[in-house]
Amino acid sequence: MKLRQYIxxxxxxDLRLQPLKAVDRKKxxxxxxxxxxLKRGSLFGREVMxxxxxxxxxxxxxxxxxxxxxxxxxxxMPAVLVLEQLEAYNRKRLIKRxxxxxxxxxxxxxxxxxxxxxxxxxxxxxxxxxxxxxAQCLLLYHLEKEGVxxxxxxxxxxxxxYTQMTVTRGARELAAKQLCRIEGTNGKRLVFDxxxxxxxxxxxxxxxxxxxxxxxxxxxxxxxxLFKSGMNALSRLTELTDGPQECFxxxxxxxxxxxxxxxxxxINRYEGRVCLEIWRYAPAILAExxxxxxxxxxxxxxxxxxxxVEKEIEKMVSRVW
Numbered sequence: 001m002k003l004r005q006y007i008x009x010x011x012x013x014d015l016r017l018q019p020l021k022a023v024d025r026k027k028x029x030x031x032x033x034x035x036x037x038l039k040r041g042s043l044f045g046r047e048v049m050x051x052x053x054x055x056x057x058x059x060x061x062x063x064x065x066x067x068x069x070x071x072x073x074x075x076x077m078p079a080v081l082v083l084e085q086l087e088a089y090n091r092k093r094l095i096k097r098x099x100x101x102x103x104x105x106x107x108x109x110x111x112x113x114x115x116x117x118x119x120x121x122x123x124x125x126x127x128x129x130x131x132x133x134x135a136q137c138l139l140l141y142h143l144e145k146e147g148v149x150x151x152x153x154x155x156x157x158x159x160x161x162y163t164q165m166t167v168t169r170g171a172r173e174l175a176a177k178q179l180c181r182i183e184g185t186n187g188k189r190l191v192f193d194x195x196x197x198x199x200x201x202x203x204x205x206x207x208x209x210x211x212x213x214x215x216x217x218x219x220x221x222x223x224x225x226l227f228k229s230g231m232n233a234l235s236r237l238t239e240l241t242d243g244p245q246e247c248f249x250x251x252x253x254x255x256x257x258x259x260x261x262x263x264x265x266x267i268n269r270y271e272g273r274v275c276l277e278i279w280r281y282a283p284a285i286l287a288e289x290x291x292x293x294x295x296x297x298x299x300x301x302x303x304x305x306x307x308x309v310e311k312e313i314e315k316m317v318s319r320v321w
Contacts (some may be wrong), residue, residue: 003050003082006104007043017041017050027074032067044113049079050102058201061093062314068099078112087205096310130208131177133280134162135170139179139203140286140295143196144320152187160285179203197321200295209303210279210296212252216272219264225254227283229292230275234301236291238312247275249292251282294320 007015017039025033037052049071059067064081071079081094081101091109094101100110131139141160142148148156153171157164171190174180179199181191192199227250228236231243255278258264266272277300286293298313 002104003052003102006102006108010108011043013043015041015043024075028071032071035067038071043110046113047077048110048113049075049077050082051079052082053084058198060314060318061090061097061099062311062318064094064099065097078110080110089204093310096305096307129206131173131203131206132170133210134166135173136207136210137281137285138162138167138170139174139199139207140293142190142192143200144286144293144295147192148190149192150189152184152189156190161282177203177206179206195321200317200320207299208280209299210281210283211249211277211300212280213278215276215278216268216270216274217264217276218266218268218273221248221250221258221264221274221276223290225250225258226276227287227290227292229277229283229297230300233291233297234309234312234316237294237297237316240308240312245275246273247277249277249279249283249287251284252278252280253282 004015004017007013018041020038020040025038028038035053035055037054039050039052041048041050051068051071068079068081078100081099083101083103085106086094086101086103091101091103091107095109098111100112102108102110130136138148138156138160146159148159151159153167154164157167160167162170168188171180171182171188174190175182179192179202181193183189183191194202226248227233228247229249230247231240232247234240235242255264255276279296283292283296286296294316298317301309301313304310
């Protein structure tokens with residue numbers, strides 16, 4: 001068994017595991033028994049419940065936290081996730097929430113027992129290349145606005161306001177990352193084999209912050225070019241309060257046009273009446289009610305180390321599905 005071998009190699013401990021008794025299985029909801037194989041074991045003199053995930057489902061850190069808390073409260077002992085694999089960004093989220101987990105051969109994190117051991121040989125692996133802005137925008141359009149599976153590339157180009165060649169390149173990128181397939185010859189179409197939430201979770205390592213640059217200005221700008229973003233947008237989609245400064249997203253092309261025609265001159269890198277986010281793709285393509293789209297907003301805030309923000313953006317994204 002991979003788990004026993006990994007713990008023995010790492011800690012020199014011969015882990016003895018016992019399946020959960022039938023009487024104890026009845027204490028848990030059926031859905032948890034369908035997700036996990038539960039086994040008792042002992043580490044450093046402490047009884048521990050090991051949760052071997054047997055489904056291929058993708059859970060958020062918040063969902064794992066809820067499931068584990070239920071199990072720990074039921075049996076009054078630490079519970080440890082045992083996973084075959086987990087993306088690095090998801091491991092960071094589990095650690096932020098102090099959720100114990102073991103990925104045999106890769107990492108062991110059990111804060112209740114003061115254990116945080118990692119294998120660093122994978123750190124030299126090539127960093128995953130991010131999607132180009134057009135490919136990212138195309139994917140988010142499919143996930144948030146309208147499914148594109150029944151459209152050919154020409155129709156998609158009209159929807160997202162890109163050239164057909166740009167859509168073709170974006171589609172090839174998505175297919176290369178195994179997020180979709182391309183079918184057809186003359187009228188090529190995209191085929192997505194999984195539901196939107198699974199595609200989103202698989203795509204996350206390749207997605208980048210849409211904000212290319214931030215500037216501040218005291219100038220008044222045509223509102224038709226602007227879309228609420230930053231804390232201004234987050235406060236309208238979550239329980240968080242509004243920020244002290246107005247923040248708007250603007251497309252790179254529109255920003256360049258403002259500069260060219262000298263309709264914006266008072267530019268500051270640090271302060272001003274409003275903050276302008278210059279986006280890698282046009283926010284108008286995905287925006288709703290003059291507010292930037294939910295998934296792009298998540299990508300702006302996902303690396304901010306603030307538990308309240310993290311909790312609210314996870315809830316915000318869960319409502320998309």
